[in-house]
Amino acid sequence: xxxxxxxxxxxxxxxKNVTGIVVVDNDGIPIKTTLDYTLTLHYAALMQTVRxxxxxxxxDLDATNEFTFLRLRTEQNEVMLCPQEDYFIMVIQSPxx
Amino acid sequence: xxxxxxxLLKRYQNYPNVSGIIILDPFAIPIKTTMEYTLTxxxxxxxxxxxxxxxxxxxxxxxxxxxxxIRLRTKVHEVIVLPSENYIIIVVQNPGT
Numbered sequence: 001x002x003x004x005x006x007x008x009x010x011x012x013x014x015x016k017n018v019t020g021i022v023v024v025d026n027d028g029i030p031i032k033t034t035l036d037y038t039l040t041l042h043y044a045a046l047m048q049t050v051r052x053x054x055x056x057x058x059x060d061l062d063a064t065n066e067f068t069f070l071r072l073r074t075e076q077n078e079v080m081l082c083p084q085e086d087y088f089i090m091v092i093q094s095p096x097x
Numbered sequence: 098x099x100x101x102x103x104x105l106l107k108r109y110q111n112y113p114n115v116s117g118i119i120i121l122d123p124f125a126i127p128i129k130t131t132m133e134y135t136l137t138x139x140x141x142x143x144x145x146x147x148x149x150x151x152x153x154x155x156x157x158x159x160x161x162x163x164x165x166x167i168r169l170r171t172k173v174h175e176v177i178v179l180p181s182e183n184y185i186i187i188v189v190q191n192p193g194t
Contacts, residue, residue: 042157042158043158046154046157046158047154049150050150050151054169058171060143061139065171065173065174067169067171068170068171069168069170071166071167071170072151072154072164073164073167074163074165075165076162077162
């Protein structure tokens with residue numbers, strides 16, 4: 001898994017406008033990050049609850065369906081969340097409108 | 098406001114792949130829908146709680162920031178939520194990809 005995560009990190013980090021990448025395991029503990037520690041913890045804790053909520057929403061609507069991706073667009077930046085089996089990846093980017 | 102909502106409905110409905118549009122008032126009560134009633138109420142309850150949770154998360158991270166759009170992708174379809182001051186627009190589409 002760590003090789004896989006490293007590869008993902010490198011690929012995302014080289015993209016334009018990406019300001020931060022955080023990889024969080026299922027217990028809400030950040031395992032990889034490009035942000036500073038305090039901000040990482042803040043993002044990880046909040047996105048953990050949003051991720052679980054989104055998963056429940058999708059399962060409740062259709063039990064055969066599966067939550068694959070979430071994009072939160074805000075005024076200042078854009079937060080993307082991609083759940084995997086053992087962890088989830090969060091990418092923060094400034095929007096290129 | 099109702100003319101504005103009608104205009105939004107017409108505009109979004111003409112997009113390809115759009116399978117349903119729901120417009121909620123700020124209390125998560127559906128005021129316009131193109132979907133069947135029980136499904137509309139189900140979507141309204143679940144998506145509105147996710148929207149409030151995400152909006153709260155964004156303001157928690159940065160008080161000056163504000164949520165603009167949520168895009169929730171699942172295996173089967175994609176739900177796009179546009180919260181605004183007076184209503185919440187939910188668009189359900191089946192991406193062709």
